[in-house]
Structures are given as C-alpha cells and as structure tokens.
Amino acid sequence: MLVALGAAGLAAVFLAAGAVVPVVDGAEPGFASAPLLIVLALLPVAVAGVFAARGRPAVAAGVLVAVAALAPGRAVLDLQFLVDASVAVRPELYLAKDLLLHTAATGLWLLLAGHVAMAVAGLLAFRAARAAEPDGADETAGWRQRWLLVVVVAAVVAAIGLLMAPFGSTDVYLLARNAFEGPAVALTGCLLIACALPLFAALAVTSGNGGFARGGLLGLGIGVVALAVPNLLAGVAVDAASLGAGPIVALAGAAGLFAVAGTRPGEGPGTGPEPDEAGEASVPGRSRLLAATGVLAVVTAVAAALGATTAQLTASGALPAPESPARWVLLVAGLLVGVLGLAMFVPGMARLLRPALSVAWAGVLLAGTAVLDTAITATGVAGTLETGPGVLWTWLAMVAAVVTACCSVVAGIVDREDDEGFGSEGGETALAGVNMLTPLAAAGVLAVAAFGTPVIVAPDYRAAGLWSAFGTPSWGLLAATLTVLGAIVLAPRSRPAPAVALLGGAACLLGLHAATLPLSSGDIEGATAGIGVWLALAGVVALITAAGIAVAGGRREAA
Structure with missing residues (x-):
C-alpha cells in the first residue's frame, strides 16, 4: 500500500502540473481553473492516505482502484488535444479562439503521465488488498443485495450525466454538444468512463470485502466529481457558456455513490438478522432486480419505437425532410428488447430469458447509431434541415438500453452468487462444456466478418464498417460485435440453460443485422444483398448448432 500511495502521489503531481502548464501551444483556459484542478488531482490520494493512516488499508485500496478504473477513459479523453484541440470541449484547460491545428504541449504529456501513474497505483493497491486480511469481513450477503441495485443505478445516472452536454454555449468555437455529437476520440473516452462506472460499482459491491467495496464507491464518486465539477463551473464562469444539466445529473449520481459508501453492514432498510445465503430469503432481492430489468427494457422499447416513428429531421423549406433507412431496424430492435423485458415479469421465464436480454440490448445501439448518422450527416450538409424529435427519442433509447444491460448483468451476478444453481438442488451444476467450442469458434469469426462487411450494396451508397468507412x-457495429463475442466466451462457462439463452440473444443480434437488407432496402435505390447478409446468416446457424449441443448436454446431465 505504501508503494501504491507513492504512485498515486506521483500521479497527483503530474495531474496538478498538467493543470498549470498549457496542453497545446498557445492554450489559455476559459477561466481560472488551476486551483480547482489541483485540488481535484490531490483529492484521491489525500482521501486514500487518510484511510491508510487510520488503519483502513482496504478502504484506501478501494479508493485508488476505483480512480484507476476511470484512468484509461480520462487518458483517451485527453488525447483529443493531440488529435484536434479545436473541437475539444474542455474550457478548464483550453478555450479555442480559432480553428487552427495547435500542436500538443508539455501539459498534455503531464496529464497522460498522471493517468498512467494512477493506473499503476490502482494495480498495486488491488494486489495489496488481495494480500491483506479483508476489512469488514463481518459483512453478509444481505448488505450486498440491499445496496447493489442502488449502487448500479447511481453509477448509471452519473454515466448518463457525463455523456450529456456539459453546458450551453453561444460561442462558435466552443461547441457544447453531448458525447455522441462530439469527435470520435472524445466519444471513445466518454464511453470508456461510462462503461467503467456501473461495471466497477457492481464488482466492488460484490467483492465480499466491505472496506474495499465502500472505498471503491467513494473513489468512483471522487472520479465523477473530478469530471463534472469543472464543467459545472465552466457553465458559470465562461461568458459565452450557460449552466447545463449534464454535470448536475452526474453529481446526483455521485451523491448516491457517496451515500452508499457511508453505510455499514446492519444499517439502512431491512436491518435485522441476515438471511441464510442459501435460503429462500435471497429470492426477493433477485426478483426486484428482474422486475427493474423488465421495466427498463420496456422503457427502452417505447423510446426506440418513438425514435423510429417520429421525424428524425425537420425541413424549413418546401422539400420534405429525408427519413433514415435504419428506422425500421430500430423499431424491430426495440420490440425485441421489449418482448424480453415483458418476460421478466413471468416467473417461469424471467431467469430463463434474462441472459438473452443481456445480449439483445446491443441491437438498439446497432440500429440507433445508424439512425443518428442520417441526422448528423443531413444537418451538416443541408442548412435547411434541423433535427427532429426522433433524434432525441433514439438517443434516449440507446441510453436506456445501456442501463437495461447494466441492470440485467447485475441480476446475473446476484443469480450466480446464489448457492441454488439454476435447475439444481443446491449442489454443483455442470457447465455447458467444451463440446460447443468448434461451432462457437466459427460463430465468432463469422460475427466479426458479418459486422465488418456491408449487408447492403448499392450505387452511390457506402455503408459504414469496422475497418473501412x-x-x-x-460504434453500433463495434458494440454488437463485442457483445456477441462476449456471449460466445461466456457460454461454455455457463450452465446449459443460460448458455442457450446467451447464444439465442447473440443469434438475434446477427439476425437483426441480416434483416437490415429487407427492412432498409426500400429507402436505398438499387439496394442488393452484400456479403455481410450471408455471413450473418451463417453465424446464426453456427450459434444455433452450439445451442443445440448445450441443450443435449443439459438433457444428459438431467438424466
């Protein structure tokens, strides 16, 4: 821990220095932000040092590991200064006054060195926490189940706030847009941070170490504060800027993380004797998680349906506004998520189909990004076109789909913690096994090829891909690819019924990608099938074959 605190101290020095030294040549911040940024840089190591000095090394380790989990995303976010500083929405470090390409300066390299040092500190702290005696070993499963959903929801709220527009702006050189409307590098950094927040929050709470869990939540809250407060003050201090809802939403999520970090086992609602972890008393918590997942999935479906059926563009001239060819794909993706969400309210089907929902949500991102691309392209070319309500509903559907996935994954974590195996009597349950490896390997290769090649070929039409255009x-194609590959990796390590559900969800994603041809070809003149259609259909066959092997293995185990 001493070495980890030393690395964190070095990271704080680098980050504080990067806040003072210009990040690009001729850079000037939009307001006097240096004192604030220095305090925010020193805050994590100071908090961790206080807990370590008080004999709480697990809490200190949790703080450092949580801040380190956000370091990769923050580093990629800072790399926007290296690619094109003129479109970086970071007035606390640089307020652009022209569209010239400024070269990177010493401040940027100091910031990157600080993020690297913080990542190293988190790794060292994690190793120290694993080697040490658990702090808060008297914690029971009741505390984890009581706060797990609250923590994940708070982390998702914070992630949504960080993806929203940081402030309003009337300055043409300060484009205050949400993450999806910004440059690709900054979007990548924001998505890494947004994904790390709920994932690490769930992992921390389910770690079994009370001190590490509470320290991790505290560290996540500090990380969110470090990202949101500069934008909040920029909306007040910069003349051309105005206060936005994004930082406020993010800080509300951070407040939820801080609140749970301040609890102890035995406090809060439902206090009293802890239920037996292997008994029926653990079922209501899981039922609430499944119900919450179902509600979120239905909300996602409604938003996707509105995004597909309302206008994505409005025209101020006489000509009608174009419609996105991908709108019907978004409608089908939303209906798929909605049907699986309704199944979460059916006791006999909820646990059976939840893994499929943990995969199918990516279809909303797959279709939603294509719908948004039409609006972004059209408004950037034709001055008479403006975004319509469909863009807002599509964006909300994508956010709701991510929240649904997080809640579904958390429900899965709780399900795997339960000693009652799915379809077992409390003993060991056989996994789906390695017999599926051959069709799964083929499905993985076919999935990457399918999402990377066009499903529609037409004159004067160039479809976006993974390695070209x-x-x-x-981004939707990448999310779908990673989700399918994740399901393929998890299936052999799952019990037969969840493995089948995972593979079924992956097959639905590939099928949805292939269905882009019949659903969108009517709006594209001269559209014909591309090689991506046949690769996707072949991947569906491979996944169904693997699922059949899992079903056969499950029947043999039952016999």
Missing part, C-alpha cells in the same frame, strides 16, 4: 454507425 468508419463513422457513427461503426
């Missing part, structure tokens, strides 16, 4: 839809 990378654009806004490519």
